[in-house]
Amino acid sequence: MDLKNIFRDIKLTKTEIAVLQYIQNDPEKCIREGIRTAAAHCYSNPSSLVRLAKKLKFSGWLEMVYFIKFNITMPKLDVTNDVDFMKIQPVEQLNPLLQRLQHDRILIHGSGFSQLIAQYIYNKFLVIGVNASLALWPDYEILEQKTAAKFDSIWIVSKSGRSSSALSWVKALENKDIDLICFTGDYQSPLAQAADTSFIIHDPQKFDDDIYWSNPFFGYCILGFEHLLKQWFMQK
Numbered sequence: 001m002d003l004k005n006i007f008r009d010i011k012l013t014k015t016e017i018a019v020l021q022y023i024q025n026d027p028e029k030c031i032r033e034g035i036r037t038a039a040a041h042c043y044s045n046p047s048s049l050v051r052l053a054k055k056l057k058f059s060g061w062l063e064m065v066y067f068i069k070f071n072i073t074m075p076k077l078d079v080t081n082d083v084d085f086m087k088i089q090p091v092e093q094l095n096p097l098l099q100r101l102q103h104d105r106i107l108i109h110g111s112g113f114s115q116l117i118a119q120y121i122y123n124k125f126l127v128i129g130v131n132a133s134l135a136l137w138p139d140y141e142i143l144e145q146k147t148a149a150k151f152d153s154i155w156i157v158s159k160s161g162r163s164s165s166a167l168s169w170v171k172a173l174e175n176k177d178i179d180l181i182c183f184t185g186d187y188q189s190p191l192a193q194a195a196d197t198s199f200i201i202h203d204p205q206k207f208d209d210d211i212y213w214s215n216p217f218f219g220y221c222i223l224g225f226e227h228l229l230k231q232w233f234m235q236k
Helices: 014-025 027-041 046-055 061-076 091-100 113-128 140-146 164-172 190-194 217-235
Strands: 086-089 106-110 132-135 153-158 179-184 197-201
Touching: 014 027, 014 046, 014 061, 027 046, 027 061, 046 061, 086 091, 086 217, 091 197, 091 217, 106 113, 113 132, 113 153, 113 217, 153 164, 164 179, 164 190, 179 190, 179 217, 190 197, 197 217
Parallel strands: 106 132, 106 153, 153 179, 179 197
Antiparallel strands: 086 197
């Protein structure tokens, strides 16, 4: 996993990146041997490592090491056995959403791996008679110009909730009377914050933008969507 993606908003020097990679390779060793040994291995000094921790908004060296251990290194070991995989934000929006499902004209969008989930949702909607369309076009404004169809709600799938495609759609939907529903792994992402209803799917590899490590996120998206349909069938 590329550490530069995790701390993408902070400009890091080559030495600072080397320190972070050293911690990532063996955080237990860094905890056991301490900051002085780590500094020596990275041809740096303890005070520089403390400054790096502060620069990354940690209280100190140990908090930085533990963050990397539990959020970056450990998830590689096994992240496919989680149970509590979905939260709804805000939860009171669920029932109104389900009640409109049969009547809304829905447009579904996802790019990359998320496109596969968007395709699944679209296919399932077709089977149960929901009026849905699938948009593979990355730019909503151009799509809107090319079609006369008007949509009641837009469903966007985005693991990070901050991909260029998702953010382009969010911006295009500003000040439009269209509900935005999303499936994303980050409740703090611009997509989740902009959506009327957000389905926050558990993502143990939140910073793995290249989708390299094993990750149940996309499987959880399908499970979460099927859970929604179960609630819908129970309402009907």
